[in-house]
Amino acid sequence: MVRIAESVRAATGALATMISRASEDGWLEVMTVVGEPSAGIVEGLRWRRSDLDALLGSAEQLGRLHATKHRMVSYVEVPTSVPETERYIAHHLGLLLTPLHTPDGALLGVLTTEGPVDLAHPAAGTCELVELYADQARLALTALRQQDVLNELRRLDEYRRDLVASITHDLKTPLTAIALNTELLESDGRLAEAGSHPVAAIRRSADRLADLVDDLLAMARIDEGADDVAEVDLVDLMREACEHAEVEARLRDVTFDIDAPEELRVSVDRSSLTRVFANLVGNAVKFSLPGGHVVLQLARPDDGIEFRCTDEGIGIPPDRLETLFDIPRRTPDSRTQDHPGSGIGLAICQRIVTRIGGRITAESTLGKGTTFTVRLPG
Structure with a gap:
């Protein structure tokens, strides 16, 4: 994404270029910054999705690009004791905004440049070139989102394996106790005279539980790779x-x-x-x-x-x-x-x-x- 931001900055002559990623909670997080933004924007800062919507609502559209000189707000991560009115940096900029969407229209992020915006006479091919880089940024954000999902699935799978292993190991202790006490009951001659079918039933149930525990342990260990x-x-x-x-x-x-x-x-x-x-x-x-x-x-x-x-x-x-x-x-x-x-x-x-x-x-x-x-x- 840094290479994409550098290419866009060179193509537009912007002071700075940034790529932000949309989050599920209605924020845009700055992922990449190239150049020297006048407001000192740095990676990791977040700004509201509603601010993007407001900027787009008043911008002039150039293909998929949107040019505006409106107020932009970047929110700073500070203690909640600081008044909300002091938690952001407000500045008036010449902005070129390019929303990045998934094929089904969901917002992935936004490509933004800060600096001179010539609404009347954009340089020949500049808009098309920025749109091309915007497509690359969209693909990069899509890959990043997929990697995040993959990492979360791996984390959940690791948690599942650990949970299964933990539960099955805990089950082993009472099963061992059941098996040992069953052997003691089977050795009691009085039970043999009275009929041993209750003890046999206990043993069958214990054996079935033991088989289940062994299967669960095997399932948890499969993904760990071959051992012998x-x-x-x-x-x-x-x-x-x-x-x-x-x-x-x-x-x-x-x-x-x-x-x-x-x-x-x-x-x-x-x-x-x-x-x-x-x-x-x-x-x-x-x-x-x-x-x-x-x-x-x-x-x-x-x-x-x-x-x-x-x-x-x-x-x-x-x-x-x-x-x-x-x-x-x-x-x-x-x-x-x-x-x-x-x-x-x-x-x-x-x-x-x-x-x-x-x-x-x-x-x-x-x-x-x-x-x-x-x-x-x-």
Whole structure:
């Protein structure tokens, strides 16, 4: 913006040029000043939007430029104990004003020059040249506003991650206490004689809460980057995922069919990809019909690595596939209500795979099953 202000000052022969940015509270903040303003205007001073409107209302228009010699007020940041009438600098200037607007007409700021203004005989091409520089100033202010929005989004995202991490760590303490006391109750023989189903219910609830806490912690840590990148065998990770789901697979009489090479090594964040494999395999078992098969395929085509996990389960409605990896609403299908879970596992998988440069997709047919495909660079 300094270069733009310098160019405008040179083109108009002005004593000074300034670029101000509009704020949401009705003020214009001076962002850039080039030259020596007679009123000693410096960066950071603010003036009212209403003062700009008054100047424009009485100015002579030259294309998109407005020329006037009216009173201009710059407000000085001073303690509130100073009377309002003493909080500004008032001066009469020859001003050339160029409001800067967004495409939809919102005021972004204003380009202003102080100095001689020839209303009757402006120099040939001067107005067009200033308008050209004004377009550059508008683009600069637009980029600045977008950067401000981006910084605020980053700040909010960092706050979200810190909040999730803080809450989940706080939840860990009572969950640990529940788990320990459940073990004590289960070891009490009198409870075994009376029937232990209340204790089993407590343990199931504690396990579900623990899974939710782990998922929330994983979500908070995803954007922090990979922590343990190393060369690992993806075939081992796939088999570990099967072992993790083995107990539930036996209860549901679900079997695994594996199609993979003896070894497939790649450098990757082991812990993150372990979570992806375990989540997809666990879901495949969870939503399989009794006696079904889960087919796991791992290969290395020319363009990278491909992992496929296919079940013969209840399937996913077509309208749900579009938002499957969002945070989350679980499928509004009564058939899923008997399958507890945190509901954010697929969102975590999608973010992990995207972070390491891959892609995850899903295909499904209701009543026949679902296939998840993970493609990784490699």
